[in-house]
Amino acid sequence: MSDSTRREFFERAGQAVCLTTLVGAAGLVVRRSWALDAWAIDPNRCVNIRLGVNGPQSVCQKCAETCVLSLSAVRAVNDHSQCGRCCICPAYFDVQSTVGPDGLPSKKLCPRDAIVRQPIGEVDPYDPLNNYYEYLIDEEKCNGCGRCVMECKDPAGLGSIRLEVRYDLCLRCNRCSIAEECPETALQRCGADPQPRSPLVSAHA
Amino acid sequence: MSHRCAVTVLFLSLGIAAYGCSSQEIESAATGATRAPGVSSAPAAPAPGVAESLAASVQSAGPTLSPQDLPTPVPLTADDWPQFRGARRDGIADARGLLRSWPAEGPEVLWQVAVGQGYAAPVAVDGKVYFNDYDESAGQWMVRCLSLETGDELWRYSVAKRIRPNHGITRTMPATDGGFVVAIDPKCEIHCLDARNGAKIWSLALPQTFDAQIPPWYNGQCPLLENDRVIVATGGKALLVALDKATGKVLWQTPNEADAAMSHSSIMPATIDGVKQYLYTTLDALVGVADDDGRLLWRFPWKFNVAVPTSPVCLDDGRVLLTSCYQAPTGMCQVKREGEQWVATELYQLPPTGWNSEVHTPIVHRGYLFGVGKKRRGLWTCLNLDGSERWTSDRKASFGLGGYVLADGMFFVLDGNTGQLRLIDAQADQYVELASAKVLEGPDAWAPPVISRGRLLVRDLKQLVCLNVAGPAAPAETASQSAAATP
Known part of the structure; x- marks a missing residue:
């Protein structure tokens, strides 16, 4: 050559x-x-989920307020395997409202009435306050405001209700508007194929 | 069940009464005390005729035991822990000479027994341990008596009762004077037993007798046994009632004009301006009831939320601390008598972000309040009496909903989440941990620890464990000879 x-x-x-x-x-x-990456909420950062933060005054509503969708892609989800099925659920009832003659708080917590309460199992009419109830979240109504999540955790709740990004709804924006506004940088990229959610550190068993 | 119209109330009342009668018969038939095999013989069971008396209606539940058949209370000593929060209901044990440090593995485990899920702490008198329990497989609620020394079961009293777990099942302590044992089951039936053998002396179902509503998460009230009387809150037709210890007959009852429901709070005896009275928190007030005839002396409105598991803490000068769960405010009121009138006024109310105790009643020591607050997953906190925080265990330890007891200048505090037991110096002006060890598996080690004869009794959802915390220089015999506790 x-x-x-x-x-x-x-x-x-x-x-x-x-x-x-x-x-x-x-x-x-x-x-x-x-924008192929999905976004996920780190439960150990989100103040609504994180243990040790309590009270309605601590609720952060950025997920509901800042998503580009009219109804946020962040929704509350209830892990029924972890739910205590209480008659008086602090995520369903406004526990600060007056208790009525039936022994139940007189107001609901969710401002959009997005949680449905249904009796399950045996119903004892002589002990109505100790029957079991299932709490279903109506996704057509839930906007991910996080109020129920704040209440459903230690010490009053078992942490069965979480805030999660619904991947079927999320537009996967490259610059997630919620992530930009989140005060705790709890929304993080989790790749094109999201992994199962990370566990909550020291979660209530 | 939603709001009830008058017809519904009538219907339900009849229904409850009918149900009560039938269930009473069934339960009476199914009730019995069994003595553990191999246990030395206890004194004789109640005289013949008791069983027939037990089948009487709930209003006249008392049998006609002759005085010589009734058990005799034992003289209580400083080593006894006869009821909720001890003999004085202050959460303070009079034990002395306890260990101030442990090896890494913790205090010596003397014995442990399996228990049904719940938070029911034991009481201990005269070397015997009494506690409420539930056998889910058999559907039986029980009062069990164990030897404090060995953990061997001496007897158990069982009642067929269907109780579904609702964040645990058992959550209250009996009260005993060593002769009588009084316990309230989760469905609010009072059982008075013979401490010698567990035989039932009388029982009284509060829902049927007083139209009382079983609280959510079941009964949380520990009975008050005082001399010859049992004092309990009922809700429904009465607010508080005093029952004859020997018969269960109602001695007096406080009219329930505000239609208050039974809360999870326990009645606290107090003497204010020289007048003996009983303090009790409903969902919307703190009340004072006269010791002699049960009349309502005063009522201090205070809004709690959903439940009141804590009990009021009365200071020597008539100030009463109120604290509870579900973001209810913590506050203090001043109760005093002005002429013939009683006046209760608010001294302060902490903001929603202020300190509160979710489950346990704080302990007053050295002029300060001590307890586990809700912040940061349960910080051990020392407060001034004005509600301001002096110090906490922040960044050192958290305790969830763990219980605690004060003895020999030390707080024994359980981490309710992990079962870690921490020994905290009660004389220090900051958080000083003397020792720590994981003594329970957890979770939900919420029952308050109990100290008797140098033994520490702790439990979680599955085990009741007896630990040896007696120091070598102060054997149990020495401690037991100290001044007698106030019965």
Whole structure:
């Protein structure tokens, strides 16, 4: 092979490597900018979920208020396997409202009436305050305000109700508006294929 | 069940009465005390005719035992822990010479027994341990008596009663004077037993007798046994009632004009301006009831939320501390007599972000309040009597809803989440931990610890454990010879 041919070979090989690198880098940038990443709430950061923060005055409503969707992609979900099925659920009732003659608080907590309370199992009419109830969240109403989540955790609740990003609703914006407003940076990218939610540190058993 | 119209009330009342009669018969038939095999013989069972008396109506539940058949109370000593929060109901044990440090594995475990899920702490008198329990497989509520020394079961009293777990099942302590044992089951029936053998002396179902409503999460009230009387809150037709210890007959009852429901609070005896009275918290007030005839002396409105598991703490000068769960405010009121009138006025109310105790009643020591607050997952906190915080265990330890007791200048405090027992210096002006060990598996080690004869009794949802916390220089015999406690 002559010197000129060899030089041309190395020049073209170098060009090919550079081009490949540029294309790859551009692909990564494009991929990120095309917003394929999902977002998830870190339960140990979110003040509504995090243990040790209590009281209605502590509720953060950024998820409900700042999502680009008219009804936030963040919703409350109830893990029924962890629910205590209490007659008086502090996430369903406004426990600060006056207790009526039936022994139940007179007001509900959810401002959108998004939690449905249904008796389950045996109902003892002579002991009505110790029957079991199932709490279902109406996703057509829930806007992820987090009030129920704040109440359903230690010490009064078992932490069965969480705030979660609903991946089927989330638009996967590259710059999530909730993440930008979250005071605790609780919303974090979790990749194109979200992993199961991380456990809550020292969660109530 | 929602609001009731008059017809519904009538219907339900009849229904409850009918149900009560039938269930009473069933339970009486199914009731019995069994003595553990191998246990030395106890004194004789109640005289013939008791069983027939037990089948009487709930209003006249008292049998006609002759005086010589009734058990005799034992003289209480400083080593006894006869009822909720001890002999004086102040959460302070008179024990001395306890260990001030432990090896890494904790105090020596003397014995442990399996218990049904719940938070029911024991009482201990005269070397015997009494506690409420529930056998889910058999559907039987029980009062069990164990030897404090060995943990061997001496007897158990069982009643067929269907109780579904609702954040645990058992959550209250009996009261005993060593002769009588009085316990309230989760469905609010009072059982008075013979401490010698567990035989039933009388029982009284509060829902049927007083149209009382069983509270959510079941009964949380510990009975007050005082001399020859049992004092309990009922709700329904009465607010408080005094029952004859020997017969269960109503001695007096306080009219329930405000239609208050039974709360989870326990009655606290107090003497204010020279007048003996009983303090009790309903969902919307603190009340004072006269000791002699049960008349309502005064009522101090205070809004609690949903439940009041704590009990009022009365200071020597008539100030009463109120604190509770579900963001109810903590506050203090002053109760005093002006002529023939009683006056209760608010001294302060802490803001919603202020300190409160979710479950346990604080302990007053050295002029300060001590207890586990709700903040940061339950910080051990020392407060001034004006409600301001002096110091906490922040960044050192948290306790969830764990219980505590004060003895020999030390607080024994359980981490309700993990079962870690921490020994805290009660004389220090800051959080000083003397020792720590994981003594229970947890979770939900919420029952208050009990100290008797140098033994520490703690429990979680599954086990009752007896630990040896007696120091080598102060054997149990020495402690037991100290001044007698106030019965």
